[in-house]
Amino acid sequence: MNGVNALAAVVRSGGFAAAARSLNVSQPGVSRAVARLEARVGVRLLERTTRSVSLTDEGRRFYETIGPALTALEDAASSLAEGKVTVRGRLRVNIDPYFSQLILGPQLSGFMKEYPELKVDLITRESLGDLVADGYDLGIRFCDPRPSSLVGRRLLDSRILTVASPSYLKKHGHPSHPQELTVNKQHRMIDFRDPETGRAFEWVFRKGRKEIKIETESQLLLTDVATMHAVCLAGYGIAQVLDLGVEAYLASGRLVSLFPDWQDERFPLYAFYPSRQYLPPKTRAFLEFLYSTVLASHLNTSGGRSETATRATSKSYRSKAQESDE
Numbered sequence: 001m002n003g004v005n006a007l008a009a010v011v012r013s014g015g016f017a018a019a020a021r022s023l024n025v026s027q028p029g030v031s032r033a034v035a036r037l038e039a040r041v042g043v044r045l046l047e048r049t050t051r052s053v054s055l056t057d058e059g060r061r062f063y064e065t066i067g068p069a070l071t072a073l074e075d076a077a078s079s080l081a082e083g084k085v086t087v088r089g090r091l092r093v094n095i096d097p098y099f100s101q102l103i104l105g106p107q108l109s110g111f112m113k114e115y116p117e118l119k120v121d122l123i124t125r126e127s128l129g130d131l132v133a134d135g136y137d138l139g140i141r142f143c144d145p146r147p148s149s150l151v152g153r154r155l156l157d158s159r160i161l162t163v164a165s166p167s168y169l170k171k172h173g174h175p176s177h178p179q180e181l182t183v184n185k186q187h188r189m190i191d192f193r194d195p196e197t198g199r200a201f202e203w204v205f206r207k208g209r210k211e212i213k214i215e216t217e218s219q220l221l222l223t224d225v226a227t228m229h230a231v232c233l234a235g236y237g238i239a240q241v242l243d244l245g246v247e248a249y250l251a252s253g254r255l256v257s258l259f260p261d262w263q264d265e266r267f268p269l270y271a272f273y274p275s276r277q278y279l280p281p282k283t284r285a286f287l288e289f290l291y292s293t294v295l296a297s298h299l300n301t302s303g304g305r306s307e308t309a310t311r312a313t314s315k316s317y318r319s320k321a322q323e324s325d326e
Contacts, residue, residue: 002033003033003034003036003037003038003040004037004066005023005033006019006023006030006033006034006037007033007034007037007045007046007059007062007063008063008066009022009023009030010030010034010046010053011055011063014053015052015053016030016031016053034046041062043056043058043059043062044056044058044059045058045059045062045063046059064132064133086117086281087115087117087118087281087282087285088115088117088118088282089117089118089119089280089282090118090119090120090121091118091119091120091121091137091138091282091283091286092121092123092135092136092137092138093120093121093122093123093136093137093138093139093140093286094123094125094128094129094131094134094136094138094139094140094141095122095123095124095125095139095140095141096124096140096141096142096269097124097125097126097224097225098142098225098226098245099140099142099244099269100122100124100140101124101226102244102245103244103245104122104140104290108122110289111285111286111289114289115282115285118282118285120286123136126195126223127141127195127196128141128143128196128272131150131272131273131274132274137273137274137280137282137283138271138272138273138283138286138287139271139272139273140155140269140270140271140272140290141269141270141272142158142242142267142268142269142270143196143268143270144267144268145270145272146196149274150272150273150274151272151273151274152270152271152272153270153271153272153287154268154269154270155268155269155270155271155290155291156244156268156269157266157267157268157269158242158243158244158266158267158268158269159242159243159263159264159265159266160204160240160241160242160243160263160265160266160267161240161241161242161243161246161250161257161263162178162203162205162238162239162240162257162258162259162262163232163238163239163240163241163246163249163250163255163256163257163258164232164237164238164239164255164256164258165232165233165234165235165254165255165256166253166254166256167235168232168235168236168237168238169256171235172186172187172188173186174256174258175187175238175258175259177259178203178205178212178214178259178262179212179214181203181214181216181238182214182215182216187237187238188218188219188220188236188237188238189203189216189217189218189237189238189239190218190220190222190228190231190232190236190237190238190239191216191218191220191221191222192221192222192223192225192228192239192240193221193222193223195223200216200218200221201240203216203240204265205259205262205265206262206263206264206265207261207262207263207264208264212262218237220236220237225241225242225245228241229241229245229246229249232255233249233254233255238258242267244269271287271290
């Protein structure tokens with residue numbers, strides 16, 4: 001018997017006797033398999049008493065490492081046995097609050113109806129944190145990826161727009177160039193805090209190969225996008241926002257894009273998941289839903305892309321999601 005499978009059965013069932021029943025083998029057989037595994041790795045993985053069995057610190061770290069791989073293998077074996085992919089179990093997603101509220105939430109019911117055997121935990125957090133240690137299957141985050149062991153897939157790029165309300169512009173004037181924001185001290189900027197660094201995001205303007213960076217020295221620093229929108233709409237100051245979610249404000253004239261010639265700065269939305277060769281069906285299904293349903297809809301409405309182009313991109317993405325991760 002495989003010692004890794006025996007250890008996993010003991011952990012999941014809470015003891016050797018229950019593990020033996022789940023594996024349909026003898027209890028001594030399970031005990032010997034775990035003992036051989038401990039001898040092979042050179043550490044004690046389980047603390048055994050007459051009343052209970054628990055993981056040692058080393059055993060817990062070992063199990064956290066093998067757990068995702070075992071789940072993936074079980075999903076793969078189940079799919080082969082059934083002749084199709086069954087999306088089930090529990091999917092835990094660490095997700096950006098703004099994306100969850102604005103883009104994902106309104107369309108989530110369709111995904112849940114399509115996969116009735118799947119339970120989904122959507123946890124909104126400011127930062128990605130330690131995806132594996134915190135027990136997440138997937139992370140959805142607006143960010144520039146940093147070096148890590150995680151697999152990162154770019155879902156889309158959102159343009160950065162510099163906006164203000166008509167009431168603000170009536171009172172303070174309409175700047176004609178980004179550099180006027182620092183030269184002319186009459187303008188008020190609204191900063192947004194980078195959850196990874198704790199500092200305000202840098203204001204960057206791009207037009208082709210030209211780039212301008214400015215120091216805002218803002219009086220107001222925010223951590224919530226909805227609040228930033230509200231403050232800007234109320235006429236307090238100028239903000240840099242993602243075009244994702246402000247389309248209606250721009251179309252109605254409640255917000256004005258100040259520098260339409262300087263809109264080449266973009267910010268990516270990424271999906272992150274633990275690096276392993278087999279992507280579980282539940283994770284793949286959610287990624288396909290994000291791209292083909294939620295994000296494709298945004299690309300069609302705000303990016304000017306044709307339906308045919310969006311379908312082609314979606315098909316390409318699904319094909320990539322089925323490939324083994326490097």
